[in-house]
Amino acid sequence: MQKIDGRPVYSASDLVGYLACEHLTALERAALDGLITRPEVVDPELDVLQRRGDEHEKRYLAELEAAGLEVAVIESDGPAEGRGERLRLATAATWAAMARGVDVVYQATFFDGRWLGYADFLIKVESRDRPSLWGAYHYEVADTKLARHVKASAVLQICSYIDQLTEMQGAEPVNLRVVLGGSAHATATLRVADYMAYYRAAKRRFEATVGDEAPAATYPPASTYPEPVEHCRVCRWDVACQLRRRQDDHLSLVAGISRRQRRALVDRGVATVEALGELPLPMTPGLDGTSPPALERVREQARIQVEGRREGRIKYELFLPPAGEPINPERGLATLPPPSPGDLFFDIEGDPYAFEDGLEYLFGVMEVDGSWHPFWATEADGTFSLDAEKQAFEQLVDFVAARLDAYPDAHVYHYAPYEPTALKRLMGRHGTREDEVDRLLRGGAMVDLLRAVRQGLRASVESYSIKKLEPLYEFRRSVELRDAGSSIVEFERFLQLSDEERPSSGLLAEIEAYNHDDVRSNQALRDWLEARRGELALLTGQEVPRPATRDPE
Secondary structure, eight states: OEEETTEEEEEHHHHHHHHHOHHHHHHHHHHHTTSSOOOOOOOHHHHHHHHHHHHHHHHHHHHHHHTTOOEEEOOOOOOSTTHHHHHHHHHHHHHHHHHHTOSEEEEEEEEOSSEEEEEEEEEEEEOSSSOBTTBSEEEEEEEEOSSSSOOHHHHHHHHHHHHHHHHHHTSOOSEEEEEOOSTTOOEEEEEGGGTHHHHHHHHHHHHHHHSTTSOOOOSSOSSOOOOOOGGGGGOTTHHHHHHHHHHTTBGGGSTTOOHHHHHHHHHTTOOBHHHHHTOOSSOSSOOTTOOHHHHHHHHHHHHHHHHHHHHTSOOEEEOOOOTTOOOOTTSGGGGOOOOOTTOEEEEEEEETTTTTTOEEEEEEEEETTOOEEEEEOBOTTSOBOHHHHHHHHHHHHHHHHHHHHHOTTOOEEESSTHHHHHHHHHHHHHTOOHHHHHHHHHTTOEEEHHHHHHHHEEESOSOOOHHHHGGGGTOOOSSOOOOTTHHHHHHHHHHHSOTTTGGGTOHHHHHHHHHHHHHHHHHHHHHHHHHHHHHHHHHHTSOOOOOOOOOOO
């Protein structure tokens, strides 16, 4: 959302943002009217996405040129001064290229004074059934996306370009194309007619919200609220919205609560974490869309978070069986196998953008005595590759298999499902170690500590990520704690270095130290949970069950 020649101008990104979060649109309108300054956000991970997206686009352009197609490149960049005229000239150049009948128009520009769009590619399609103003052909939009599958937002964005393309060429294209990421270089082709009615309805709603007859912008926005949504991850306003929710003690701060539950609670006058934590149960009538046990779960989570705030510490409570009932042997702390001297602790570092299909570049494994085994996906010369990933994967699996042979009672501990999911993906990608991975996964050798935590206790945390839990077991990291995308950013930085710069960069050592900390935290959490098993036995007067002995075969 911007002003060009003193008038508001909108883009497909504004429309996609509106459908994701109307509060985002309200903030953008307030900024456009000068009521607030747009935050300038530096996000290295988004920079990585942008760079990888540009590389993907250029790769597709090279493929079209290699096929001998004539490509017209539309230029529209330049200083802010005179931008409106420059965009009109670029739009005219786009029209002229299509009138000339070139095979491909690259960076096609559409600007009508109110809507602005840049289509990655327009592809010429010979068609007597659907001719354009210039003859028996028309153009279809093709946009490049890093995603491996088509997303609704991408289709909506392309529909915005099609809207103006149809006006310009006098014919609506039959298809649209999404050039997907990944080494397969797949292109998804979709029928335009299946999506334009929804696009037009969404556009009407958007224009009613931002148009000349819409209520004037205010700050803070009067009619919207910054509910957390998936789009927050890439939104410039995310920090401001998080601050607003914290100031309001918003229900989204309760770990595990759903948006539907939040809405239903607000409708019943329960709008803060404190109010939920003090809510008398049962509710009469019951809460719409939420069973009494589910409501009790989120109420108890809110209660312990409020207590933790007031006491200035992280608290926990063990889940006890109902009075007179035995401990469930298939849930919580009862799922932890007996510790073994052969146990291993495991964490993976991966980059979903590297080498088109992503790369799992570091497999960190630690033994009970602290012995550390990093398996890097590097060639002999220190470079990374998919072949080296296969080799590292095989080394890892062989190491773990040998450990299970030596210690039939050993297990491999990890936190959350990423590690077993990655092992299955790597087994399929490289066509190797199928039996060994099957033994690991189906044989019950891998133990997810997140499952034991979520089923075994509640804690006064807003998220059950392992880093939020570390104060419970007084874990101290050796390197600075970073967000989840930091190791990806560091690895991408390493890949951009020259051969001369890489040996002295220290980036891989930093990544390995971070991975080592994650693995050490897994071990510390496992040991702390073992102590909680003893606490559960004391509280219940029962012996806490263990899983059935794993079959070595």
